[in-house]
Structures are given as structure tokens and as C-alpha cells.
Amino acid sequence: MEETERTPVGDRVTIYPRGKKKIYVADFWRDGRHCRQSLKTTNKKTALQRAATLAHELAAGELRPAPERILVGRGTADYLAWLQTEGKARRTLVKYRGVFQILEEYLRGRHVTRLDQFTVRHFDEWRQERKAVRHEKTVYNQSVIVKQLFSWCLSRRMISANPLAGVRLSKPPLVPKAGPSLAEVNRILAELTGLKKTMVAVLAFTGMRAGELQRLTPADLDLGDNWLRVVSRKGLETKTRTSRNIPIHARLRAVLEPLPESRKPWLFTMLPSDQYPDGDHWINIKKLNEDFQAAVARAGLPVGRDHGFTLHSLRHFFETHTVNSHVPQRVIDHWLGHHSDRSMGAVYYRLTDADSQEFMRKLPLGDGNETQDIIQKD
Structure with missing residues (x-):
């Protein structure tokens, strides 16, 4: 690559096209570490705009390292360990572990192994499958548990964004069950x-x-x-x-x-x-x-x-x-x-x-x- 292909943006960022597809990347240092981040475009003008935003975030100290790509199994295991530390009852831990095993089995069938690969569409399809075999209230409770998992993972920076943050669940109406006389x-x-x-x-x-x-x-x-x-x-x-x-x-x-x-x-x-x-x-x-x-x-x-x-x-x-x-x-x-x-x-x-x-x-x-x-x- 020739030096003339590199274009500085501000004091800390340099951009250049890379690979056969000539996709622009940004080259910079952060916290003493050399970093390279794809700008996801082949258009230089767009790349310059995105690099300018990146340079501003670096200058303001707002840019943080991207979360490590965490396996779903590690995320659920760490969450369960945290729940145990918080003193949750054994029955609660067993219940949550069962829900996560069902979810992980579903995701493996879709070749989803990492937390950052999980989407709202996966969540909706999983819930639809569960409704075919479980009561509506059970599916609601299990869905709440999955939402809690991803919210916790975000708080521990295991994911950069919570895919279920905007999801609102409708709680099934309470249907009183009669007991014997x-x-x-x-x-x-x-x-x-x-x-x-x-x-x-x-x-x-x-x-x-x-x-x-x-x-x-x-x-x-x-x-x-x-x-x-x-x-x-x-x-x-x-x-x-x-x-x-x-x-x-x-x-x-x-x-x-x-x-x-x-x-x-x-x-x-x-x-x-x-x-x-x-x-x-x-x-x-x-x-x-x-x-x-x-x-x-x-x-x-x-x-x-x-x-x-x-x-x-x-x-x-x-x-x-x-x-x-x-x-x-x-x-x-x-x-x-x-x-x-x-x-x-x-x-x-x-x-x-x-x-x-x-x-x-x-x-x-x-x-x-x-x-x-x-x-x-x-």
C-alpha cells in the first residue's frame, strides 16, 4: 500500500482503503493500544465523515473499546453465578438454568453461538416455538428471564447494545383457578x-x-x-x-x-x-x-x-x-x-x-x- 493512500483525519485518526473490496478503515491509538476499525464503506467521502465522528469521540473520551465477543453459554453461566452470589434460591437457579438450556439449544439450531449475534427476530421465533408447547403464562415468565439475561450482559459490557431493550411483553391476564370444595x-x-x-x-x-x-x-x-x-x-x-x-x-x-x-x-x-x-x-x-x-x-x-x-x-x-x-x-x-x-x-x-x-x-x-x-x- 502506498503512503499517499492514507488520509489523516484530525490529530489521531488516519483512514485508508483495505482489502480487495477497498473498504475504508480507521487507524488510531487508544489507551496505549493500536486499533483498527472498519468504517464499512468504499466511498471516501462517507469514510471521512465517519472518521470525523470517531476522532471527535476519541478527543472527548467517549469512545470505549468494543466488548469482547462472548459465547452465549459463557453469558448465561456468568449470569447464573451472579444470581447465586446475590443469594437467589436454589429453585430459582434451577428454573433459570432450564430456560437458558432451552434457549441455547434453539440458538445452536440457528448457528448462533455468540451473544452479539442474538436479535429480536430470534427472540420472537423462540417465543413462538415455546407457545406451541407451553402455556402462555409459562412463555411470558421465560421471556422475562431472557430479557433479564441480556440486560445484565449489557451492564457487564458483554454486548455493546441490548437487542431486547425496546421489547415490551404483554402479561397474560390472571385467570383464577378453582380449587376443590x-x-x-x-x-x-x-x-x-x-x-x-x-x-x-x-x-x-x-x-x-x-x-x-x-x-x-x-x-x-x-x-x-x-x-x-x-x-x-x-x-x-x-x-x-x-x-x-x-x-x-x-x-x-x-x-x-x-x-x-x-x-x-x-x-x-x-x-x-x-x-x-x-x-x-x-x-x-x-x-x-x-x-x-x-x-x-x-x-x-x-x-x-x-x-x-x-x-x-x-x-x-x-x-x-x-x-x-x-x-x-x-x-x-x-x-x-x-x-x-x-x-x-x-x-x-x-x-x-x-x-x-x-x-x-x-x-x-x-x-x-x-x-x-x-x-x-x-
């Missing part, structure tokens, strides 16, 4: 025996989450003071990362009192197996849900998430039954472990232990006569 709960319980029946009764008459039931220890059952204690432990946090006490209704107390004392780590455990011969492993929620839905079917009731009942439907039952029994909403929120109430009641209301016990005592759940066989062995 008290009569239907009784029919379901009648189809169960042994500890399965006990566990379903605990879920139905406390409203706790299945994962909270799984992590109950013998010490959490306090019959002396009439509490079931839902404790958020390190590594086994509750969804809201807070602990709470739920009073034991008289009907549920009749079920729990005959339980034998146990030195096992969990209040409810699986039966002995080859893998856990001591029978000290906590319960399998998926298996319990399958057993519950089988009982629902035997009771002649609808089964499934869309139009029937699952184990989680027992929280819907408890919420509905307690509201209809005129228990104050703030009391119910405390029992259920809900922290999403934006009313000032969340700030000013204080539930005393005595009031909590009294509200539970008055709750009409029946006398328990039909549940005397709950603790019988399978």
Missing part, C-alpha cells in the same frame, strides 16, 4: 390411606406449599403450643425466605397427634428403598402429586392443571375456604406465606399468636371423624 377434599381424602392421606390433609388444612411440606422436620411439629412451623433454612429457603407459624386446626391435630416420634431428619419420609434403606429420604413431591391426582380421579373429580385438580389446588381450596369463612385476608396471607399484598395492611397489620390460633380454631373444616385412619400404614 371442602366436600370434594373429603372425597379425595377418602380415596387415600396412610401417610399419603396425612400429607394431603396437612396441605389441605394449612395451605402450605408442597415444597414446605417436604422440608418439615420433626421439630417443626409443635403440638405443645399447637403450631406447624414453616422454617426457612440456609440452602432450604422458603419461597419468600421468611419463616412462619401456622396454627393446627382441631381436625388436623387429630391426624397429627398419633404420629410416632421420629429421629429421622424429615417429618415425612419415603419408604425404605435400595437407595435409601433406612427410609430417611424426604418425600418425592412429583410422586405425591401423581398419587393425589390418582385419588382425585377415583373420586370422580377432574384432574390436571388446566381444568382439574393437582396438589397445588389445595392452596386454592384453603384460600377460598378461609376467605368465605370470614378470616381476615392479612391472616390468610400470613398462613399461606404470601408477601405480595401491596395494600397498607402489609405495613400496619400485625397478627398476634393468640389471634392466629383463635381464627384457626373457628375455621369450619369439620370434626375430623372421617380422617381417623389417616396414619394407618399403607
Whole structure:
């Protein structure tokens, strides 16, 4: 290349055509490093205009190094590591990791391996594919997670621009799902025996989450003071990362009192197996849900998430039954472990232990006569 082909622009930039296509590039120094940047044009006049802008940014200190081209897998791994550092729950990390694995598999099929190759079109097509196999609400939640990923990557300068910055997602309308009535709960319980029946009764008459039931220890059952204690432990946090006490209704107390004392780590455990011969492993929620839905079917009731009942439907039952029994909403929120109430009641209301016990005592759940066989062995 001849020296006459190089054209200075300002004090720090020089341009010249390069390669067979004679595309102009800018040559300059920044932070002690030699840099060369394509001006993406073969027209000298256009190249001079772009080089002038570049020279101005250099003089003003506004031009920063272009981000390194980061693989999608590295971006998701770094984001997950940051979430863990921020103390996010294990369940949240597992959920996010699953979403990123689905996204990366989709992108590999489109030969997209780097974060800077991802476009809005990829995002839209991915969401369309997900809608064909998943519920609208699930796709919305997964889309939010992907948007959070790229926003975080921009904040860490893994990408020079966020391709999803202008994307607005429409949140699906909340469709309340009905839970079983008290009569239907009784029919379901009648189809169960042994500890399965006990566990379903605990879920139905406390409203706790299945994962909270799984992590109950013998010490959490306090019959002396009439509490079931839902404790958020390190590594086994509750969804809201807070602990709470739920009073034991008289009907549920009749079920729990005959339980034998146990030195096992969990209040409810699986039966002995080859893998856990001591029978000290906590319960399998998926298996319990399958057993519950089988009982629902035997009771002649609808089964499934869309139009029937699952184990989680027992929280819907408890919420509905307690509201209809005129228990104050703030009391119910405390029992259920809900922290999403934006009313000032969340700030000013204080539930005393005595009031909590009294509200539970008055709750009409029946006398328990039909549940005397709950603790019988399978």
C-alpha cells in the first residue's frame, strides 16, 4: 500500500482503503493500544465523515473499546453465578438454568453461538416455538428471564447494545383457578390411606406449599403450643425466605397427634428403598402429586392443571375456604406465606399468636371423624 493512500483525519485518526473490496478503515491509538476499525464503506467521502465522528469521540473520551465477543453459554453461566452470589434460591437457579438450556439449544439450531449475534427476530421465533408447547403464562415468565439475561450482559459490557431493550411483553391476564370444595377434599381424602392421606390433609388444612411440606422436620411439629412451623433454612429457603407459624386446626391435630416420634431428619419420609434403606429420604413431591391426582380421579373429580385438580389446588381450596369463612385476608396471607399484598395492611397489620390460633380454631373444616385412619400404614 502506498503512503499517499492514507488520509489523516484530525490529530489521531488516519483512514485508508483495505482489502480487495477497498473498504475504508480507521487507524488510531487508544489507551496505549493500536486499533483498527472498519468504517464499512468504499466511498471516501462517507469514510471521512465517519472518521470525523470517531476522532471527535476519541478527543472527548467517549469512545470505549468494543466488548469482547462472548459465547452465549459463557453469558448465561456468568449470569447464573451472579444470581447465586446475590443469594437467589436454589429453585430459582434451577428454573433459570432450564430456560437458558432451552434457549441455547434453539440458538445452536440457528448457528448462533455468540451473544452479539442474538436479535429480536430470534427472540420472537423462540417465543413462538415455546407457545406451541407451553402455556402462555409459562412463555411470558421465560421471556422475562431472557430479557433479564441480556440486560445484565449489557451492564457487564458483554454486548455493546441490548437487542431486547425496546421489547415490551404483554402479561397474560390472571385467570383464577378453582380449587376443590371442602366436600370434594373429603372425597379425595377418602380415596387415600396412610401417610399419603396425612400429607394431603396437612396441605389441605394449612395451605402450605408442597415444597414446605417436604422440608418439615420433626421439630417443626409443635403440638405443645399447637403450631406447624414453616422454617426457612440456609440452602432450604422458603419461597419468600421468611419463616412462619401456622396454627393446627382441631381436625388436623387429630391426624397429627398419633404420629410416632421420629429421629429421622424429615417429618415425612419415603419408604425404605435400595437407595435409601433406612427410609430417611424426604418425600418425592412429583410422586405425591401423581398419587393425589390418582385419588382425585377415583373420586370422580377432574384432574390436571388446566381444568382439574393437582396438589397445588389445595392452596386454592384453603384460600377460598378461609376467605368465605370470614378470616381476615392479612391472616390468610400470613398462613399461606404470601408477601405480595401491596395494600397498607402489609405495613400496619400485625397478627398476634393468640389471634392466629383463635381464627384457626373457628375455621369450619369439620370434626375430623372421617380422617381417623389417616396414619394407618399403607
